[in-house]
Amino acid sequence: MLDIGWENYKLTHTELMENEFKNFCKNEDWWLIDFALYCLLKKQYHQDAWNKWPDEYKYREPKALDELSRNHIDEIEKIKWQQFIFNRQWLALKRYCNHLGIKVLGDLPFYISYDSADVWANPDIFELDSSLNMINVCGVPPDYFNEDGQRWGMPIYDWDKLKQNNYNWWVKRIQKNLIWYDVLRLDHFRAFAAYWSIPAEESTARNGKWVKGPGDDLFKVLSLNFPDMPFVAEDLGEIDEPVHTLANKYHLPGMKVLQFAFGEDVADSPHINHHHSQNSFAYTGTHDNNTILGWYRHDADKTSIKNLKKYTGIKKINENNIGNIMIRQAFSSVSDTVIIPLQDWLGLDEKARMNTPATEADNWTWQLTSDQMIAIPYKHMRKFATLFGRA
Template structure:
């Protein structure tokens, strides 16, 4: 992160108002980049951009692969610009741009268009694109072959989790790769090509962002999903047994809000095995993400210090135990192989001194969230502005929080609202609370302020992106084109200048 004071906005790509059911990296993304530039925003913070599946509620935090890109984010318009699709045919696939994403329909539309584009690629003359494709295949082979084989087997087994596959397909050995990739050669080539096109379009997005002075902040889920190419291809690095069944499960312990804790359903890492391989898996993962982002938020940062491990057969988190994470050894490995550590530490939740020590040892910015600041511990809270750190990022809320208006109406007690009133010295109202907390965030000594786009626009609870305890109905909120008004741009520019957050 830059040491200068700056500002940004949090919004996922899927929330863009693209006309194919879900946001993508096409024209709507360029419109949003211009909005960020006009309003003097330096950062666009994203949620994870990996492949998602219906059985996980399309959650970006339960990825099918932490190395692959989400092909739903591929833009048909950009494919047409390359001559891979007929632009005149695209309107036939348009859906009404609504405030909720339609993932299932988008999957059908994008799959059909990608198949057509791939057919044009294989039969047409695209010398430069084919040259770049060959380079991509060589560079990404270290993860791409396992991912492709996994996806083919998933299709063959009709979406069954890999640990329920026949034993011959559960273990990724060279003979299996050869058999599957040879038997399904054309489909394998198409899957590889789709990943190439994702990267090709993402590079264009990042290039356009840089031209406008906008930096992309990615998000690194701590764990891959259980049913993922990552776990299947590297079972020895995760707590699964010889049959692929869970031995140790990720989650968080019981607390005041949840007597059962949280059981996330994915395996924890075998950190001894990771260490024996000198953290090669994690080094490759971050190196891959550096191809997409300028900096990254490390989700569930506390688990790098110590993580909650639940016995594999348990269905709640109650009987879990704290286990030591990799700590400084992993960060030293990253530093040795990758150089600088462009990370934001998501240091929220049950945090102890060891977590802060790890964060500060590598001078990583942490997080302050204003919605957490007005409880009974307001005077001493790390989230209240008078206790903010300069080396930090301040938010009104995150993707896991309610919108600030929703928070004020639904999630605060009368005493919380009273403390907010006492803190700012005047009464706060629901229709303006997003402006109050937005100004408070901009005024903070924290070097970076990032506001969720919903709070920039002052949207209510129905614009919330995620409710962590809710299994379905998350991740669907979308921006409408008419919401990015000149008045919004003017207000953000004013705050940037007033609180000395303009890029220099």
């Protein structure tokens, strides 16, 4: 469809559309040119990673890139046009949502894939050696769930180099995201305070170490550029006091996930309702959790179900009412914002799970069907929103 659209554009576009496209290319040239060249070279070298390309492209020799640009003008314009069309359509959708009073919550991954236009175009802001190979990679240390930890394998930032440029790359990245979204969730927020650095040659995360992150130094810059600080801190996992201190200093809402609330530490859990704060987002589960029904069937142990019964005063909890019970808990939270996955509103089981962390198969494939769209319980949503003052 994009191929057809590009050919139609070249044959029939209006002057207004052409000017709009030219303005987009001009305004976005700080990333768009490198992205287009990266896509072209990926195709030319059969999707090989950029560090496998011939040296003149791997090391971005200006003469080679200039010649490449001159010899592939149409292909490069097409890649830029595709980005222009996506941007144009997305912003139209966002305007429509905003007109209806709907805000769009985006998600900003902390790390960048090694084989990406970002790393290829900006190797100096990552921990790479003289051959542009990764020195250290990211992940998280061993814990109760993963005895080897998690080795994610993306490159670590060179924060000293980023600081020299006043964190310009991060500022531009966030500025771009805040054009697309109203609020931005900062994934793996704890890495701003300290991150787990693993030698690249290690096959697991066991032999990594904690390294101090940019912390307050970066957020001073962000607060100057984004005075409203429209961010949500993804503060899940093993969180220490410096992480809380950083989030609280800039009044960033954290996340409360009810699936984590009813274990042996129910009385003291930060995820249980009586420990929620107004400046937070409450979830039945996030995209990394099972659905509520799937959680009840497979993940919740006897202690969790026992504590849930005690906490709610409901003696009979089963597959038919677990979703409604957990959604009611979320709505009754004092958290300013409550997020309920559609899978939970629809009472779907583990087959509708969005993502299972530390696995690669069958993630991010769930899609809402037209029949499910019709089955969304709008009246029930409205009733809860009204009852709990969230209308």
